[in-house]
Amino acid sequence: MKRPLRWIGAILAAVAVAALLALPLPESVDLTTEIVTVTSIERPDSAVFDYVTTPAHWPDWHPSSLSVRGATDHPLSVGEQVTEEFRVAGRRGSVVWTVAVRDRPRKWVIIGKIDGKPAGTVRYSLTPVASGTRFERVFVYRSPSLWFAAANVLFVRARIQQESDEAVARLKKTLEALP
Template identity: 60%
Template sequence: MKTRTRLVVAVAALLIAIAVLVVPLPPRIRLDTHILTVALIQRPPTAVFDYVTTPAHWPAWHPSSLAVSGAVDHSLDTGEQVTEEFSVAGRRGRVVWTVAARERPDKWAIAGDIDGRAAGTVTYSLTSTVNGTRFQREFTYRAPSLWFAILNWAVLRARIQSESDTAVLRLKSRMEASPQP
């Protein structure tokens, strides 16, 4: 094979490999990540629910939440939206959250949208315990491309899990420090 032909084949193979990595995955291929964090909080479920579902409080306990705007001064109901400025795993951006489910004081879920693309969901599940509340936070997001899936596996998932663990520990500390956080 001539040198020029080999070069053309190598460049074509490289371009195909790059395309496979960055082209959006088809909807039938689901590469979802679930970040789960749990804490036992010595406060009643209604107090924890009302606090965590009021966006104005997010920057006080979640290190990824930089600022919130819109409907931020109350516990959000199904269909309400809020905009959040975030920094997750070193990436800054803006997400619009829409409340997808609300069953006070047991469950609350929001679905995120970044520039018209689904950005994941956050679900809070609260269970009454003898000493207060078992609070569970689950962040679920989909890999939009094979490249993202590889990066997520190698770096992002661990960083996001760490940020989520820190957030829930801060929430627990804040909720237990004062009867009225």
């Protein structure tokens, strides 16, 4: 009689732990991740800025960007939005990006929402250097649950860093190949 009760207790405990791990974290719990990628691009900062802030170009250089729709044919200004279909770390989805900061040609920030919930922030910082432009891309996202936080530590963060590194390398190659 004790053995079946132990199994039931163990199963109930496992279900309770899984439920706790899946619960949304309160906003006061700050489990954010910052992915930073930097490169030097042999192009003027204004040319780099205009290219990277024009969403139609994103699928050309960022492997996670599958398509974009909305205001895609020009460098976006504060308040403008674009919807991007993505595949990040194996997860597909759709995000609405809104431009929060535009200081051409130095800084550009977009804030993403998935289903109306915060999904992350992307910040571009551009600095003129002797050989062209120092380009820094920072992607910041928050773990919505302990389950995601654990997965992030184990494999998601590394995969996103790899995708970001590839994206910025492709951006450099693409821009430096332009006439």
